[in-house]
Amino acid sequence: MLITHRAAVLGDPIEHSLSPAIHNAGYAAAGLTQWEYSRIRCNAEELPGVVGSADESFRGFSVTMPGKFAALEFADVSSERAKLIGSANTLVRQGSGWFADNTDCxxxxxxxxxxxxxxxxxxxxxxxxxxxxxxxxxxxxxxxxxxxxxxxxxxxxxxxxxxxxxxxxxxxxxxxxxxxxxxxxxxxxxxxxxxxxxxxxxxxxxxxxxxxxxxxxxxxxxxxxxxxxxxxxxxxxxxxxxMLLHQAVGQFEQFTGRRPDVDSMRQALPM
The missing domain is CATH 3.40.50.720 (NAD(P)-binding Rossmann-like Domain)
Known part of the structure; x- marks a missing residue:
């Protein structure tokens, strides 16, 4: 199947992130066969370059440490809660720019x-x-x-x-x-x-x-x-x-515009 929509988690270290398992389980349950979620090793200094150069297939990024402050600073528009908190764990493509949110809430x-x-x-x-x-x-x-x-x-x-x-x-x-x-x-x-x-x-x-x-x-x-x-x-x-599950649910909704099957995402975790 041709992948036309992508998302990824950014962080350093990133090898042990559980986010790909959670999101990809959500895509599978929703029948989003053209979606793929991956890991990208990326520190705070690299984040603007990685996100800014991402091709149109990338619809969103999850951001873990150390990039959460850089994500908020990079975004063109931010949610009120991300501004209040002072960091963002979510970047969503909006037109030619990026929207930042904090779904850790x-x-x-x-x-x-x-x-x-x-x-x-x-x-x-x-x-x-x-x-x-x-x-x-x-x-x-x-x-x-x-x-x-x-x-x-x-x-x-x-x-x-x-x-x-x-x-x-x-x-x-x-x-x-x-x-x-x-x-x-x-x-x-x-x-x-x-x-x-x-x-x-x-x-x-x-x-x-x-x-x-x-x-x-x-x-x-x-x-x-x-x-x-x-x-x-x-x-x-x-x-x-x-907490990891539910912040991913919030990201899934913003990336895809759809409500995920939360139980399917939960089953992807070692709970």
Whole structure:
């Protein structure tokens, strides 16, 4: 079959990306036999050249680190949420230009929906970490109606989130890893989202596991110590593979203009 429509994931390293398996499963289920999704090794400096020189068959690009900031800067037009967050994981061809979005937001929302978190007006959340993934997570929590978020982080780098929190109408509180009431804060929350490697939580994961519902964006290895401890306490938890799936669903829709068979895409993952 002649391939007439293409998409690809850009990143460095990229060899172990699961995105081709997810997207190609979606194409197959939708009967999009002329679509193909691949990997392209590409760092931030190379991104403008790679995307700018892509032929007309390329309809979109998924962007992983280290290119998410470069993707937003490269785009001709950007979604409001990508602008707010300050990075983009999605580039979609629009006419002669490129549109940037951040479907990591959809990834967080979709993963949380799997554990019954779909609406929490005036709810309380705990966000662990203040790096790149924390920003779309904060956006998603605001979308769910959260008004109070405790951000657990080690350093004053956490204050880089403050302008975003203010723009989203969220009350922002920094909680240090050493806080003596960390277990109480987690236990009083409606949901906890962790965006940091498991090793970073070695001294505190048992405290954080008191949250009733948890999204841990890590998926290898799985389950993480945080998730195992939470489930041992009877909590509901979901991991990074679900987030990866749902951000891909958002990209699929923008690339193809069609709603995918989510179950077919899910079956392509090692869940």
């Amino acid at each position: 959809d990834g967080v929302l979709g993963a949380l929906a799997e554990i019954g978190v779909t609406e929490l007006p005036n709810g309380r959340a705990v966000l662990v970490g203040a790096g790149g993934t924390a920003r779309p997570a904060l956006w998603a929590l605001a979308k769910l109606g959260m008004k109070h978020v405790s951000v657990v982080a080690r350093s004053e780098r956490v204050y880089a989130l403050e302008p975003l929190a203010a723009a989203l109408g969220i009350e922002f509180v920094w909680v240090k890893f050493s806080a003596p009431n960390l277990h109480d804060i987690a236990g009083a929350s409606d949901v906890l989202v962790s965006t940091v490697p498991s090793a970073a939580l070695e001294s505190v994961y048992t405290f954080l596991a008191r949250a009733p519902k948890i999204l841990d964006v890590i998926y290898n290895p799985w389950p993480t110590p945080l998730v195992k401890a939470a489930k041992d306490r009877g909590a509901e938890a979901v991991g990074g593979l679900s």
